[in-house]
Amino acid sequence: MTDISVIGLGAMGSALARAQMKAGRSVTVWNRTPEKATALVSEGATAATTVSEAISASPVTITCVKSHPQTIELLTNAANALPSKTIIELSTGGAEEAENLAELIENAGAEWMLGIINAYPHMIGDEKTVLSVVGTDEQWETLGPIIKAMGGSSVHVGDQAGMLAALFAGLFTVRQGFMWGMIYGALAAKKAGIPIQTFSDLVPISMGMMKPYYDYFAATAPQATYDDPPATMRTYAAALEDVLASFEALGARDELPRLFVEMAQMGMDQGLEDKALTAVIDVLAQDAQRP
Numbered sequence: 001m002t003d004i005s006v007i008g009l010g011a012m013g014s015a016l017a018r019a020q021m022k023a024g025r026s027v028t029v030w031n032r033t034p035e036k037a038t039a040l041v042s043e044g045a046t047a048a049t050t051v052s053e054a055i056s057a058s059p060v061t062i063t064c065v066k067s068h069p070q071t072i073e074l075l076t077n078a079a080n081a082l083p084s085k086t087i088i089e090l091s092t093g094g095a096e097e098a099e100n101l102a103e104l105i106e107n108a109g110a111e112w113m114l115g116i117i118n119a120y121p122h123m124i125g126d127e128k129t130v131l132s133v134v135g136t137d138e139q140w141e142t143l144g145p146i147i148k149a150m151g152g153s154s155v156h157v158g159d160q161a162g163m164l165a166a167l168f169a170g171l172f173t174v175r176q177g178f179m180w181g182m183i184y185g186a187l188a189a190k191k192a193g194i195p196i197q198t199f200s201d202l203v204p205i206s207m208g209m210m211k212p213y214y215d216y217f218a219a220t221a222p223q224a225t226y227d228d229p230p231a232t233m234r235t236y237a238a239a240l241e242d243v244l245a246s247f248e249a250l251g252a253r254d255e256l257p258r259l260f261v262e263m264a265q266m267g268m269d270q271g272l273e274d275k276a277l278t279a280v281i282d283v284l285a286q287d288a289q290r291p
Contacts, residue, residue, distance in 0.1 A: 002026040002046055004146065005058040007074065008091070009036040012117065013064040015124035016090065016150055017045060020062075022125060023149035030054035055081040060088060060146060068093030068101045075104060083109035088143065090115050090131070095162030102161035113139050116164050118171075119151060127152035132167055134158045184247075184256045191250035220276040229276035236277045237264040 002025075006017040009031035017040055020027050029037045030048040037047040048054035051074050055061050063071045071091050075082065087105050089098075089112060098114055105112040113135035123129045129151035133140070140147075140156040147154045157167060182203060189199035220226055240261045247254035267273070267280040 002028045002058045003060075005029070005048070005054040005061040007031075007051060007054055007061060007063045008065040009040065010064070011121040012090075012124070013062075014040060015121040016062055016064055018043070019125040019150045020146070021045065023145075025146075025149075028054050028057040050078070051075075052078040052081040055085055055087075058085075060086045060143065062088045062090060062146075064090045067091050068097035072097075072101050072104055075101075075108070079108050086111045086113070086139070086143065088113045088115065088133075088146070090117055092116070092168075093165065095165035098161040098165060111135075111139060112161070113143055113147075114161055114164055115147065115154075116168050117151070124150050125152075130154055132157050132164065134160060134163050180256060184253075187252050188247060188250060191252045216276070217278055221278040221281060224279075224282070226272070226275040226279040231277070232274050233264060233267050233277045233279065234273040237261070237268055237273070240264055 004020050004025050005028040006013055006020070007030050009017065009029055013031070014036070017027050017029050021040075021044060027040070027045045028048050029040050029045045030051055030053070031037055034047070034049075037045070041047050046057070048057060055078055063074070065071055065074065068089070068091055071089055075087070082105065087110060089101060093101070102112050102114070113133050115131045115133035117124075117131050119126070119129045119131075131147055131151040131154040133147055133154065133156055135143070135156070136159050137156075144154075144156070157163060185203075186196050186199055189196060216230065220229060240257065244254060244257045244261050247257050263280055263284065264277065267275070267277070267283050270283055272279045272283070
């Protein structure tokens with residue numbers, strides 16, 4: 001028996017296995033292409049010839065393949081090895097796929113934790129690296145050291161399998177909001193005859209406002225403390241209207257700034273003009289529930 005098994009030995013899976021070995025755990029590994037296990041075996045890992053063998057070798061198995069459906073396929077074919085085992089799934093997938101995977105594991109008499117890796121392979125094992133995981137409090141208490149061997153700042157975010165897909169979507173939207181903001185900003189500059197290089201050079205200066213924006217969000221959104229903000233929804237709405245007017249005057253596509261204006265207006269229409277802009281979170285949540 002070994003301490004932990006790792007299924008899937010791409011760049012990320014191999015990094016996960018090495019992190020466990022570095023933490024002093026004995027590791028069994030398996031990959032569809034056996035040659036990918038060679039380097040890890042030379043470093044002290046044990047190679048399994050089948051998924052069932054890998055799962056049987058350890059009380060806990062980490063899966064890191066292409067997606068939840070691929071994990072479901074692998075575990076379905078190795079269902080005989082699952083009873084009394086724990087699967088830590090670090091592949092990707094949507095909420096429904098995650099729930100299906102959790103159901104499969106539970107029905108087989110095993111336990112699960114699901115996680116997303118907020119890092120590149122070379123960052124695995126670093127104290128600042130974060131894996132966001134879901135599972136019961138008891139599982140987090142037991143398996144936390146295994147998770148934190150792969151990312152020292154890892155966090156437990158809930159106990160429902162589908163939560164991670166929503167978390168990934170939310171965090172990805174933050175990053176893409178920045179990317180698409182730059183794209184639309186460059187569009188406005190281009191339409192106005194401003195060199196894109198000039199715009200690009202000024203973006204880092206504008207990024208100086210990112211920390212105050214985050215502080216505004218963190219001070220208001222988590223506890224819904226929307227009263228007496230440093231800038232009200234009315235203030236933001238007026239600035240957004242000015243931005244939209246500029247896009248219209250330039251004859252530039254304005255879907256993004258128009259969306260901002262429309263969402264702020266939804267808050268204004270509900271009498272929240274003196275509240276923090278983040279109060280629109282609750283307004284949008286209510287709107288999404290309407291038939």
